[in-house]
Amino acid sequence: MTGPDEIEDLLRTCAPQVLGALVRRYGDFDLCEDAVQEALIAAAEQWPEQGVPAHPRGWLVTVAGRRYIDLVRSEAARRRREDTVALATPDAELLAPAADDAQGADRDDSLPLLFLCCHPDLSPPSRIALTLRAVGGLTTAQIAAAFLVPESTMAQRISRAKQTIKAAGGQLALPEGEDRAARLAEVRHVLYLVFNEGYTASAGEELTAPELSTEAIRLARLLHRLLPEDPETAGLLALMLLTDARRPARTGPHGELVPLAEQDRGLWDAGLVAEGVELLGRTLPRGRVGPYQLQAAIAAVHDEAASAEATDWPQILALYELLELTGPNPMVTLNRAVAVAMVHGPAAGLALLDELAGDRRTARHHRLHAARAHLLELLGDKEAASEAYREAARRTTSAPERRHLTERARRLG
Missing domain, CATH: 1.25.40.10 (Tetratricopeptide repeat domain)
Structure with missing residues (x-):
């Protein structure tokens, strides 16, 4: 039987794919996000007892699609979305999760969704919040806690971000040409900011916010998997791995900060160091070197030194x-x-x-x-x-x- 941790990991992996499928089908980012969140809650409640379905993504798309139809057909939603109701896919089409999964499981909309959440009309804080909510699967409460703001404030920020995207006519599609390169740089920068805030929290009683760094690494892995030939994306992932490898040694027994030169390097995560160095080794020879690759190279020099004196x-x-x-x-x-x-x-x-x-x-x-x-x-x-x-x-x-x-x-x- 699948354990709760495995189910949580599966849901976090499926969340952006399911949201992408609904946004692509219906176009309403705000309402689709609500429907997906309800589907994820239903899965978290049912799967531990009933077992994970054979086609988990199809199950989630089906449940989220049904919930979307319910929301659209409510009296308040009908007044605002009559056109959407007319175009909505009939319920009968949503009743075949296996077929949906078979036809759409290979389509991963996570990358277009990342681009959509990093829309140029949004401020950097809004991009970060929306990315963590829609693609990262963090709850509004979790994001608010990580950034030390009230949950209501974060909820308003996320709501405004979704309304801004809607007003700007944001589409779930990859930009092309020069616009794609510029938007990709924005996506990388958002992930970089999320990681940095998690590695060294800008405020509060705790030095780190591990859930943010962990999520940034997960999303960077996703971005790298979808764009394996992009050297700066690989450099960003390598930088995160090489930096996060030192996390176990950054604090003392009472949570006090331990500077790099004084850290017990035996506590560093050797697996992350090796992975980061190997990734960087495959990336640097490819041609033009960018800032993330250079920062990763600096981190690698630190990580490979046997002691501070040997740096x-x-x-x-x-x-x-x-x-x-x-x-x-x-x-x-x-x-x-x-x-x-x-x-x-x-x-x-x-x-x-x-x-x-x-x-x-x-x-x-x-x-x-x-x-x-x-x-x-x-x-x-x-x-x-x-x-x-x-x-x-x-x-x-x-x-x-x-x-x-x-x-x-x-x-x-």
């Missing part, structure tokens, strides 16, 4: 220099400054940080002050380092980071 900092510095050419931004420069300090000495790194102090995007960011504190500590200026750590602690919204930075300052006196 190949000259190679990391060279990779950051390439990264600044392909995807320049202040955070890349900040990280390059740390690499410069490790290769050419802390004074050289501090000089680069001084340049960033004049950039409004980073001048008030806690990471700039934390990096300055670290380099001042390496330089031996304990007093200035302590003050910089305290300033970084004042600016961060993450409680674990604040405690870590405050403790660093205390140790320096």
